[in-house]
Amino acid sequence: MRKCDIHNHTVFSDGNNSPEEMILAAIDAGLSEIGISDHSYTSFDQDYCLLPDKYNEYIDTLSELKDKYKDRINVAIGIEYDYYSDDIPDGIEYVIGSVHSLKIGEDYLILDMSEDLFKSICTNYFGGDYYSLCECYYETISDLYVRTRADIVGHFDIVTKYNEGNALFDENNERYRIAWQSAMLKILPDIKCFEINYGAVNKGLRSVPYLSSEMQAFLIENGGYTIKNSDSHSTATVGKF
Numbered sequence: 001m002r003k004c005d006i007h008n009h010t011v012f013s014d015g016n017n018s019p020e021e022m023i024l025a026a027i028d029a030g031l032s033e034i035g036i037s038d039h040s041y042t043s044f045d046q047d048y049c050l051l052p053d054k055y056n057e058y059i060d061t062l063s064e065l066k067d068k069y070k071d072r073i074n075v076a077i078g079i080e081y082d083y084y085s086d087d088i089p090d091g092i093e094y095v096i097g098s099v100h101s102l103k104i105g106e107d108y109l110i111l112d113m114s115e116d117l118f119k120s121i122c123t124n125y126f127g128g129d130y131y132s133l134c135e136c137y138y139e140t141i142s143d144l145y146v147r148t149r150a151d152i153v154g155h156f157d158i159v160t161k162y163n164e165g166n167a168l169f170d171e172n173n174e175r176y177r178i179a180w181q182s183a184m185l186k187i188l189p190d191i192k193c194f195e196i197n198y199g200a201v202n203k204g205l206r207s208v209p210y211l212s213s214e215m216q217a218f219l220i221e222n223g224g225y226t227i228k229n230s231d232s233h234s235t236a237t238v239g240k241f
Helices: 019-028 052-068 115-126 130-141 144-148 174-187 213-221
Strands: 033-036 074-082 094-098 101-104 107-110 193-197 225-229
Touching: 019 033, 019 052, 052 074, 094 144, 101 115, 101 130, 107 115, 115 130, 130 174, 174 213, 193 213, 213 225
Parallel strands: 033 074, 074 094, 193 225
Antiparallel strands: 101 107
């Protein structure tokens, strides 16, 4: 059975290892394909992403490694294209589209940096109403294809990163369900593939991956399908799902 993992980050963005080290880890893990998908450039938060002057080096490096290891593993050249990025480099073979932040007025609010920041965003911008925050997020991601032309939807329900056991809000609440179902139905005509993302699981933040079981069932019922990804930032978690 073919096993692939196409959501991985390297030192070109916020990963800990080089692309070659990640590829070798994938080979050791018995993968038949690895995709490198470093973060696209966002002007408001430059600490975690590819910088524009590194785009050509990124493509050239991955192209060389793709050829070097072609007899051992297929290497796919990708990018995780953030909703608020302006463009991506030529030479990309696939795009994972993601929303990591919300824009309220002139402020960019990073949703997945820390639990304290997430709570602060809810308090200061949404009056403590997590359902309003989630509605804003899902309304934003519903426009993902228009913004990114992505092939895959990344961590669709990232707003649950710190909500293990419904710690902050009830994921069975009707407002929450209507918000994500509406967003998914809007996305599906253009993007059929949603990832099951193990990034938060591999970091010990959650016991279950993104794309809840209820969302997976709804997706499949409406003509979509899933792909499992590790969202690895180091060699230790490549292929871990």
